[in-house]
Amino acid sequence: MLLAELVDTADAVAVTRSRRAKVDTLAALLRRLEPDDLAPVLGLLLGSPRQGRIGVGWRSLAAATGEPAAEPTLTIADVDTTLDGLATMSGPGSAARRSAALAALLANATNGEQEFLRRSLLGDVRTGALEGVVTDAIAAAAERPIAAVRRAAMLSGDLGETARIALHGTAADLAATGLVVGRAVLPMLASTASTAADALAAVGEASVEYKLDGARIQVHRSGHDVRIFTRNLADITHRLPEIADIVRAMPVRDVVLDGETLALDENEAPRPFQETMARFGAEAARDLVLHPWFFDVLHLDGRDLIDEPLRTRMAELARIAPAHRIRGEVTADPEIAERVSREALAAGHEGVVVKAIDSTYAAGRRGSSWIKVKPVHTFDLVVLAVEQGSGRRAGMLSNIHLGALDPLGEFGEPGAFVMVGKTFKGLTDATLRWQTERFPTIETHRTAGTVWVEPVTVVETAIDGVQRSPRYPGGIALRFARVKAYRDDKRPADADTIQTLRGLLR
Incomplete structure (x- = not known):
C-alpha cells in the first residue's frame, strides 16, 4: 500500500469529530491492508512506530x-x-548515517x-484516532465482537498482532489470544477519590492497600x-537483577x-521518588537496591487468574510471596479504611488504593473497581513550554507550562493538550539544570522568553485543586501547582485529562 493512502485516511479521520465516522474510515483502510502492513500502519497512525525509539527528534527531522x-x-x-534501519543504527558515524537515511x-x-x-515520528499525529478508536x-x-478484540489487545499488549489475528485469523484464534507468560499485559489502572471512606462506599468490601511512591512493574517468570x-x-530485566532473583x-x-x-532508606522507609527513578532508569545495576512489592498475581503455574476475584488472587499471592506483598487490610468499615490510609501516610507512602474484593483484573482499563486515594491531588501533566529564568535562575529554563490531555476534543483537536497553568515550584537546582539541557533538544519554536517544546x-x-479561569482554553487553572517529579516511565498518552481536572470544580 502507498503511504499516501494512509495519509489521506488520517486527514479524513482528523476532520471529523464523529467517533462512528472515524471508526468507519479506519475500518475501510484496514480491510485493504496486507497482513505485513498492519503493524506498521497502526504504529504510524498512533504516533508510536512499531520499532519503538529510533533516535529521531524534532531537530533531526x-x-x-x-x-x-x-x-x-x-x-x-x-x-x-x-x-x-534507523532503530538499529549505533556506533561511530551512526548519527551521520541516521541523518542520511x-x-x-x-x-x-x-x-x-x-x-x-514528522508528526508520526514525534508522536503528534492528532487525528483523534486514539487506541480505543483504532x-x-x-x-x-x-x-468481530468489540469485546473480543479489546480483550485480545489488552492481554497481548500488541495492537498490530491483534489486528492481524482479527482480520486474517478465525474467531477461535482471536478468542485464544490470551495471557502468555513472558509477554507483557497492559496494566489495570485506578480511578480517584478524595477519601478512603468515599472509595469504600463506591466499591463495598475491599482490600485497602498502601499506595507506594514507586515505579510500576510487571514480572513474568517461566x-x-x-x-x-x-x-x-x-x-x-537487565536493570533489576535483584528483583529477578527474588x-x-x-x-x-x-x-x-x-x-x-522502590528504594528504601536505612530505616526501611521509602527514599525520595527521584532516587527510585534514577535507579529504575539506569541501564546497568547500581549499588542502590530496589525492593519489589506485589499486589496482584495474574497467572500461576498454568492457570490464568485475571478472571478470578481479587480475594482468590490475594490468597495465592500470600502463599507464594508473603514477604513481598503490599501491606493492607480487607474491610467494609470506613473507619478501618481511613485508619489504613493514615498509617500509609505516616509510613511515608502516597496514600491507599481501595480495591473491590470480588473484582476481576481489567487489563488496560481505568475502571471503578480500583480507586486510589491521595491527600494531595496529584496529576500527570505534559510540559508544553518553558520560560527563561530570571534573578537567581537567570540563564536557566525555569517556569514550565503544563497541559492536560483532551481525548474528546472538547477544547481543540482530539488528543491534543490543553494548557492549565504554569509553575516553578518544586524545581531543585539539579532539575533546573536538567530542564536547561533537555528542553532545547525537543524545541519546536521560540517566542519572547519562552521555549516551546514537543508535548x-x-x-x-x-x-491543591483547580479554579475557574478565562485565561486558559479549558476554563480552569491549577491552584498552587508544584512539581513532584518528571516521569520518564510514562507516555504523553498516560497524562490525566482536562475532563478529570474539570471534575474537581465545586
Missing part, C-alpha cells in the same frame, strides 16, 4: 527535510524498512507525506527465565506478578 517529491511513490513497506526517506515523500511522517475499527473491519516490564511494557526464589514454576518497586515530557504535579 527539521535538518533532514528538503524539497518534497512531486508524486507519491513511497509504500508502507519502504517507510517500515527505513525505520528498521532520514533525508533519503523524506526526499521521496510528498509535502503531505512529509508532514504526516481497536473498535479493527473489530468493525474484521466483523521456569528459571524472568522478564520485568514497565507500565509502558518496556523490558527492563522472583526466581518463589515456590512456583510460572507466574505473572503486578506490583511496584512528550510527563511531569507529576501536585495541586
Whole structure:
C-alpha cells in the first residue's frame, strides 16, 4: 500500500469529530491492508512506530527535510524498512548515517507525506484516532465482537498482532489470544477519590492497600527465565537483577506478578521518588537496591487468574510471596479504611488504593473497581513550554507550562493538550539544570522568553485543586501547582485529562 493512502485516511479521520465516522474510515483502510502492513500502519497512525525509539527528534527531522517529491511513490513497506534501519543504527558515524537515511526517506515523500511522517515520528499525529478508536475499527473491519478484540489487545499488549489475528485469523484464534507468560499485559489502572471512606462506599468490601511512591512493574517468570516490564511494557530485566532473583526464589514454576518497586532508606522507609527513578532508569545495576512489592498475581503455574476475584488472587499471592506483598487490610468499615490510609501516610507512602474484593483484573482499563486515594491531588501533566529564568535562575529554563490531555476534543483537536497553568515550584537546582539541557533538544519554536517544546515530557504535579479561569482554553487553572517529579516511565498518552481536572470544580 502507498503511504499516501494512509495519509489521506488520517486527514479524513482528523476532520471529523464523529467517533462512528472515524471508526468507519479506519475500518475501510484496514480491510485493504496486507497482513505485513498492519503493524506498521497502526504504529504510524498512533504516533508510536512499531520499532519503538529510533533516535529521531524534532531537530533531526527539521535538518533532514528538503524539497518534497512531486508524486507519491513511497509504500508502507519502504517507510517500515527505513525505520528498521534507523532503530538499529549505533556506533561511530551512526548519527551521520541516521541523518542520511532520514533525508533519503523524506526526499521521496510528498509535502503531505512529509508532514504526516514528522508528526508520526514525534508522536503528534492528532487525528483523534486514539487506541480505543483504532481497536473498535479493527473489530468493525474484521466483523468481530468489540469485546473480543479489546480483550485480545489488552492481554497481548500488541495492537498490530491483534489486528492481524482479527482480520486474517478465525474467531477461535482471536478468542485464544490470551495471557502468555513472558509477554507483557497492559496494566489495570485506578480511578480517584478524595477519601478512603468515599472509595469504600463506591466499591463495598475491599482490600485497602498502601499506595507506594514507586515505579510500576510487571514480572513474568517461566521456569528459571524472568522478564520485568514497565507500565509502558518496556523490558527492563537487565536493570533489576535483584528483583529477578527474588522472583526466581518463589515456590512456583510460572507466574505473572503486578506490583511496584522502590528504594528504601536505612530505616526501611521509602527514599525520595527521584532516587527510585534514577535507579529504575539506569541501564546497568547500581549499588542502590530496589525492593519489589506485589499486589496482584495474574497467572500461576498454568492457570490464568485475571478472571478470578481479587480475594482468590490475594490468597495465592500470600502463599507464594508473603514477604513481598503490599501491606493492607480487607474491610467494609470506613473507619478501618481511613485508619489504613493514615498509617500509609505516616509510613511515608502516597496514600491507599481501595480495591473491590470480588473484582476481576481489567487489563488496560481505568475502571471503578480500583480507586486510589491521595491527600494531595496529584496529576500527570505534559510540559508544553518553558520560560527563561530570571534573578537567581537567570540563564536557566525555569517556569514550565503544563497541559492536560483532551481525548474528546472538547477544547481543540482530539488528543491534543490543553494548557492549565504554569509553575516553578518544586524545581531543585539539579532539575533546573536538567530542564536547561533537555528542553532545547525537543524545541519546536521560540517566542519572547519562552521555549516551546514537543508535548512528550510527563511531569507529576501536585495541586491543591483547580479554579475557574478565562485565561486558559479549558476554563480552569491549577491552584498552587508544584512539581513532584518528571516521569520518564510514562507516555504523553498516560497524562490525566482536562475532563478529570474539570471534575474537581465545586
